[in-house]
Amino acid sequence: xxxxxxxxxxxxxxxxxxxxxxxxxxxxxxxxxxxxxxxxxxxxxxxxxxxxxxxxxxxxxxxxxxxxxxxxxxxxxxxxxxxxxxxxxxxxxxxxxxxxxxxxxxxxxxxxxxxxxxxxxxxxxxxxxxxxxxxxxxxxxxxxxxxxxxxxxxxxxxxxxxxxxxxxxxxxxxxxxxxxxxxxxxxxxxxxxxxxxxxxxxxxxxxxxxxxxxxxxxxxxxxxxxxxxxxxxxxxx
Numbered sequence: 001x002x003x004x005x006x007x008x009x010x011x012x013x014x015x016x017x018x019x020x021x022x023x024x025x026x027x028x029x030x031x032x033x034x035x036x037x038x039x040x041x042x043x044x045x046x047x048x049x050x051x052x053x054x055x056x057x058x059x060x061x062x063x064x065x066x067x068x069x070x071x072x073x074x075x076x077x078x079x080x081x082x083x084x085x086x087x088x089x090x091x092x093x094x095x096x097x098x099x100x101x102x103x104x105x106x107x108x109x110x111x112x113x114x115x116x117x118x119x120x121x122x123x124x125x126x127x128x129x130x131x132x133x134x135x136x137x138x139x140x141x142x143x144x145x146x147x148x149x150x151x152x153x154x155x156x157x158x159x160x161x162x163x164x165x166x167x168x169x170x171x172x173x174x175x176x177x178x179x180x181x182x183x184x185x186x187x188x189x190x191x192x193x194x195x196x197x198x199x200x201x202x203x204x205x206x207x208x209x210x211x212x213x214x215x216x217x218x219x220x221x222x223x224x225x226x227x228x229x230x231x232x233x234x235x236x237x
Contacts, residue, residue: 001128008123012115013153015126020045020146026130030118033125038118041134046143049135050114057113059088062106069098087137100209101202105229107137108144115149141207142222147230182231191236198232 001022004010007030015028023045030038036053060074069077069092077096081088089107092098134140180187183197203209205228207221 003126003128005126006123007121007126009156010126011154011156012119012121013150013155016040016047016149016153017155019128020150024128026128027132027134029127029129029132030121030124031127032121033123038121038124039132040115040118041132041138043134043140043143046145047111047115047149048140048143049138050111050118051135052114052117056117057110059103059106059110062110062113063092063098063102066106068102068106069096073098089137099199099203100206101199104139104142104206107139108148111139111144112148115153119153141218142225145226179231179234182227183235194232194235198228198236201228 001018001024003015003018007015019028019042025043025045026041028040028042030040032038038053039049039051040047041049041051060078063069064071064074073092073096077091078088080086080095081091084091089103092103093100180189183194183201185193185197189197202225205221205224207213207218207225210218210221213221
């Protein structure tokens with residue numbers, strides 16, 4: 001697999017597309033001329049984590065914007081995570097009883113936002129490294145799928161077209177009629193009902209909530225969880 005040496009001759013979408021097709025495992029590294037280094041970690045062609053060098057939305061900021069946790073919980077959990085050197089999401093779930101589904105979806109949106117920030121770079125040196133260690137918070141069990149990290153990304157072939165300026169919205173991974181059925185709600189159900197159904201199903205099939213599952217059962221749970229997430233995004237996101 002050969003990747004261009006500079007981002008200006010390609011796009012993030014093209015780079016991720018090539019790595020996805022090659023089912024590559026490693027780290028896509030983009031180094032700006034002013035020294036900032038950004039990394040996209042992949043496993044078997046799927047995105048597990050994004051490290052953005054510079055300002056970016058934190059998990060607390062995403063949860064605050066979505067009103068998924070109050071300010072006091074976010075403040076105390078962040079202090080607890082810092083003092084114990086644990087991940088903020090882990091502390092929110094284990095000690096503050098925040099739903100693992102809510103935290104997991106917020107982490108996925110954080111990764112998506114970081115990819116969008118990298119997508120705006122005009123140029124950077126490009127390298128792919130197989131020996132870099134992935135961060136502790138990488139989504140190893142449920143990495144971002146291609147519909148999450150590829151759809152809507154600019155491509156070099158579109159340079160100069162309207163799509164180059166405004167990325168196309170992501171295509172729904174599950175058609176709406178089947179999405180209703182996946183979540184078990186009637187067509188036309190309101191957002192609150194859809195969210196309740198999604199959270200109920202996610203709690204039932206999230207792989208991390210079934211530590212006793214065999215490898216085969218865990219793969220089945222992961223596949224089902226992906227379908228439920230895609231249905232939810234098709235109706236709400």
